[in-house]
Amino acid sequence: MRISLSRYLILAKRWVWLLIVGVVLCSGATYLITKFFIPPTYDASAKVIVKVSTSESQNDNTLAAIAMLPTFTQVAVDPKVLKPVATAHKMDLQLLTQAVTATQQSNTVILQIDVKDKNPQLATQLANQVGQSFLQNYLTPVYAIPPNSLPTYGQITGVLLPAAVPIVPLQPKPSLDTLVGAAVGLGLAIAIIVLFEWLNDHLSTPDEVQRLLGVDLLAVLPALSKHQRQKKAEETPELAEGCRTLCASLNIAQIQRSFQTSDGH
Secondary structure, three states: OHHHHHHHHHHHHHHHHHHHHHHHHHHHHHHHHHHHOOOOEEEEEEEEEEEEEOOOOHHHHHHHHHHHHHHHHHHOOOHHHHHHHHHHOOOOHHHHHHHEEEEEOOOOOEEEEEEEEOOHHHHHHHHHHHHHHHHHHHOEEOOOOOOOOOOOOOEEEEEEEOOOOOOOOOEOOHHHHHHHHHHHHHHHHHHHHHHHHHHOOOOOOHHHHHHHHOOOOOOOOOOOOHHHHOOOHHHOHHHHHHHHHHHHHHHHHHHHOOOOOOOOO
16 A cells, blocks of 8 residues: 555656646636637526416416426427517527527426527527417417406416526636636546556566566665755765665675675675
């Protein structure tokens, strides 16, 4: 476990620059692209409250309306609804169909119509007009409910809640996209490090040298910089410790198995 941890520390020191470069480059490029080169897209939401009068029980009427909402989410984006809006704005029907979505708010009688466009005012107009077209084609529009009015049984009505002009774009989101870019840059840097380490066949630890040569390891001396080589050994703690370890290892080896230097002493 200790060897593995030291190995990871060595790799971290060796490649920390690449990790920093990968994160900075990818996050910076992502921010610049999303901030200055991708036009914002806005989402305007109009809501239609569906009301069904099937009985005197308000609970039964609400359940009936909820049961019909899945069908209305399909017909709200039908060409019969969208074509008049597309014609009024001189838009391609297919493009408008791609920009409009209809969803049911969970367990409610509210049908939400969303329109995405790069122009927030246009998105708002389209959402409101699609909602009005849906009411005119499939429901009975109710703009004002008279006080003390009696319900008409069997009637399906709807109330349009107009969309407000969106201020904050739906996308892009530079802050969030920058975080994603930083994560991608970190992942790419790690992948490059793994690839280079896998292709690297140099001996990188003393244990690898000892295992390859099959000899005992006497000591590990650090690589010295030019500035460190001009100092005395005692002024560099790592070198001094390595020299002491080397002397101790030689003394032990001399005791266990006597040997001579090259000059015969």
